[in-house]
Amino acid sequence: MKLYIQADIEGIAGMADFERRDDHSAENLHRRLRLRKLYTAEVNAAAQGALEGGAEAVTIWDSHGAGNSIIVEELDRRVELITGDYHRAPWLPFFEDGYDAGMYLCAHAMAGTPFACLPHTRVVLNGKAYGEAGMFIVQLASHKKTTLMVSGDRAAVDEALALVPDMASVTTKKALGPYIVKTRTPEAVCEEMHAKASQAVKAWKDMPLYDISPPYVFTYTREGVEQEYVGKSDDLVDVYRRFVNTAYGLEGGNQCTGREGLDQFLPEEYKHKLT
Secondary structure, three states, X not given: OEEXXXXXXXXXXXXXXXXXXXXXXXHHHHHXXXXXXXXXXXXXXXXXXXXXXXXXXEEEEXXXXXXXXOOHHHOOOOEXXXXXXXXXXXXXXXXXXXXXXXXXXXXXXXXXOOOOOOOOOOEEEOOEEEOHHHHHHHHHHHOOOEEEEEEEEHHHHHXXXXXXXXXXXXXXXXXXXOOEEEEOOHHHHHHHHHHHHHHHHHOHXXXXXXXXXXXXXXXXXXXXXXXXXXXXXXXXXXXXXXXXXXXXXXXXXXXXXXXXXXXXXXXXXXXXXXX
């Protein structure tokens, strides 16, 4: 089987504050590099476990920030990595390449969640609120693919298990508030990630499928006004990509380089494919 892993960074062990990307001090750069090494180790442990459990191929999508936080040279040689600026590409990139199941790793809870570490993002689909892990689960489910495992802080894991109670899970830390946690050590988390991922892949055909079906309607607020985005197809992955572009003004699917001298050669049809 082919496994697709989406990963974020806020759910890793030891992280209790957001990255401060505008702080270029030596201390902060050192902190960010440490976080990236911890992030890479956790997803790599899960990938290695999945491969040992029987996965024939594992792809990891680094969906945090600018998509360049996973240290590629520290990954298992059998793994493929999707890296780069996903704001200029479709959400859930390369998903159509024939994957059988997924995992969502290093998750944070959705915005508004109490006792959660760094909660953010909240998407309302068909009247139900989902976080980033939840949207991964429902998109896979809409294509009849199961999500086998989730990892992250206690609140994020509980959020995902509320959708698919039988999936494997690894709790990395527990939050007292958004910026204070009681964390497990990276070594302990990686050891469990490896074991749980292996077990999950072995049992992947028995994992229940989350129930989601069209029509797909997103509700969101823009400039203080509540609005609806009604999907025009039965493909939730496609609908969500277009919704993200509409609601958040992203460039998903836009093939422009941002360099006028080069983009002059690009056919117009590729400049805004998903708007």
